Amino acid sequence: MNGMGQNMKNKTAVIVGAGPGGLAAAMLLGAKGYEVDVYEKQAVPGGRSGRLRLGEYTFDRGATFVMMPPLLEELFERAGRSVHDYVELHKLDPLYGLYFDQGRTVLMPSSDNEETARRIKELFPGEEAGFYRFMTDESAKYDHVDPLLRRPFAGVRDYMKADAVKALPYLKVTDTVYGQLSRYFKDERLKYAFTFQSKYLGMSAWNCPGTFTILSFMEHRYGLMHPKGGVAELWEAMVKVAKEYGVRFHMERPVQRILTEKGQATGVRLNDGEVRLADHVVLGADFASAMNSLFEPGVLKKYTPQKLESKKYSCSTAMLYLGIDGEIDLPHHSIHFADNYEKNVKEITESLTLSEDPSIYVHNPSRLDPTLAPPGKSSLYALLPVPNLQGETDWAGRREELKERMLDRLESIEQLKGLRDRIEQQAFFTPLDWQDSLDVYQGATFNLSHNLGQMLAFRPHNHFEEVERVWLVGGGTHPGSGLPTIFESAKISVDLIEQTDKRKQPRASAQTLGAAGGAE
Known part of the structure; x- marks a missing residue:
């Protein structure tokens, strides 16, 4: 030491x-x-x-x-x-591919905002001005919200501190993420391109507090990174x-x-x-x-168990991890939207039912990172947002059915046709597996929901x-x-x-090396 x-x-x-x-x-x-x-x-x-x-x-x-x-x-x-x-x-560019209209409309936002605006203009003429307004407004919001995410909130008094008082007009807590994005864009698909990030919290953009539009802003301002391996x-x-x-x-x-x-x-x-x-x-x-x-x-x-059960929890996810023979012609990340995205989201988060027309997320890291699969092959990860265990789905009884529905959904994507014939390894995870294997309460993979009653001092x-x-x-x-x-x-x-511990905070030196610790 x-x-x-x-x-x-x-x-x-x-x-x-x-x-x-x-x-x-x-x-x-x-x-x-x-x-x-x-x-x-x-x-x-x-x-x-x-x-x-x-x-x-x-x-x-x-x-x-x-x-x-x-x-x-x-x-x-x-x-x-x-x-x-x-x-x-490694910096990702594009950030991701967004596939609408069964893949006929594809938006690939860039890590460069000027290029993103150009791509928006090409697909949605006139909407690029909304993107610039969004980035300007969200920059001011982020500067006010960021300090609140860096300090504790132990009670109502914390809302009276200067940074919280200054941030209040920017929080947009009485609006939703979808409502906020409707101020910038007219085309529904473009709204979805900047609201799907609510899923990172396991929430619906139609219910998620408007504060969280900063999620998409942060992606566009700071970019996304892939760690090799x-x-x-x-x-x-x-x-x-x-x-x-x-x-x-x-x-x-x-x-x-x-x-x-x-x-x-x-x-x-x-x-x-x-x-x-x-x-x-x-x-x-x-x-x-x-x-x-x-x-x-x-x-x-x-x-207590009773009080915990009454809290609000995020949605869950069904996961397919597939070892694929051959390469996949999709970007590092892609989201393939349901034809009726709003209905899909509300089924996941409100009626707690499985969608007949689901959206699906596909992670194709082998395109950038050859360390994850043998040469010429691909490690493919597919995520289907689904209700958590508070719904009535028989996850054990419908396990194989759900896996086949996910594979059907994947094969409906042009670049993944015939995928089943190329699978060399696979693992499947349902909300029940999240709970039983990894102790995730109610299979809620994104934890407690972020509604107003479970944010800041109420979390x-x-x-x-x-x-x-x-x-x-x-x-x-x-x-x-x-x-x-x-x-x-x-x-x-x-x-x-x-x-x-009433201790002055020491700073560790970048040159200081401690002794290696043991692992059992």
């Missing part, structure tokens, strides 16, 4: 879960000199976005690109490192940085209970009976699943309200789901831990 760590190793932290939030917290706490142990149920890091291997094919199970690369760079810098020393990041390369890099600071990783070691005494966490008990005491417990597991299983009955009052707090010395990271706490905000949750919680 380096000298900085030796001065501070009297403070200990246990991190439950090696998802993106837990890994970010491990890096930051390790860099600050804490003695850290990370316990993870799965064999690989990354949580629901971990790496999946099928024979010689490699896939990202969840997240497939990096949004807001400056935030990722900042995270590593806070740990005294540069992400570029660990991961090779897949997004899971980030998790490997974060593990490596954390180990350099002496953080210990214990994979396939699930936590059974968070131990408490007089309203304060004292450590954890593992499934095998081992007890690990610590000054702080950082909880990076799926929020609702953790509330239901990790605390002794009676400890929690606000987040579970980073400094957990019910038990002292418990700190939340991940999509189920403030500021919300999605990798950039999950990273921010870790920064916020680590800062709060440090404040609790």
Whole structure:
């Protein structure tokens, strides 16, 4: 351990879960000199976005690109490192392909805004002016919203602070994402091109608060990145940085209970009976699943099973991971919209039924990254947004039917005709698999919904309200789901831990190397 760590190793932290939030917290706490142990149920890091291997094919199970690369760079810098020393990041251009009218109309937004405007003008004459207005207005909104995503919201008083008061006129909380985009574009397809990002939150653009138009803005302003080897390369890099600071990783070691005494966490008990005491417990597991299983009955009052069940949750996803013989003529990311997109979205999020005419997302990273599949072959990832487990679908009984419907939908895409005959490896995931294999409550892959009653101070707090010395990271706490905000949750919680310990924040040197930590 380096000298900085030796001065501070009297403070200990246990991190439950090696998802993106837990890994970010491990890096930051390790860099600050804490003695850290990370316990993870799965064999690989990354949580629901971990790496999946099928024979010689490699896939990202969840997240497939990096949004807001400056935030990722900042995270590593806070740990005294540069992400570029660990991961090779490639900028995507086009950002993605958007396929409308059964593929007859294709918009491929560029990472260059001028080029995007030109492509909009070509397909939707006169609408390019709306794009420029959108980018100008959203830039002002983002500058006001960003500070709110970087600090904790512990109660109503936080809304009275100067940054929140100044941001209020820009939040557009009384409007929806779809309503906001209707101010800029007339063509429905173009509205969808800037509202589908609501799905990143597992929500409908017709219900999602207007604040979240900043998602599409951030894509166009900062671009999207592909890490060579897949997004899971980030998790490997974060593990490596954390180990350099002496953080210990214990994979396939699930936590059974968070131990408490007089309203304060004292450590954890593992499934095998081992007890690990610590000054702080950082909880990076799926929020609702953790509330239901990790605390002794009676400890929690606000987040009881009954109260958790009444909360609003995101939609789920059905996933196909396919090892394909041959190359695929689709961009790195493509979205193939249903003919009646609004009906499709409302079936997913309101009536909680399977759509006969679904939209589908296709990830084709092998076109850019040959490391993910054997030469001349492709690792193809298909995502179908579907209702979560609160609906009435018999996911076990209809499993094969749903898989065949997904394959039918894929083969309806011109570039994927005859796909079945080219499949060499495959895996299929339903909402039930998300719940049973990865402990995702109700199969809600994007966690708690981001409606007004579950945002900012109304979302579970980073400094957990019910038990002292418990700190939340991940999509189920403030500021919300999605990798950039999950990273921010870790920064916020680590800062709060440090404040609790009444410690001046040290800065890790980019040249300082800690001792390598062990892994079980």
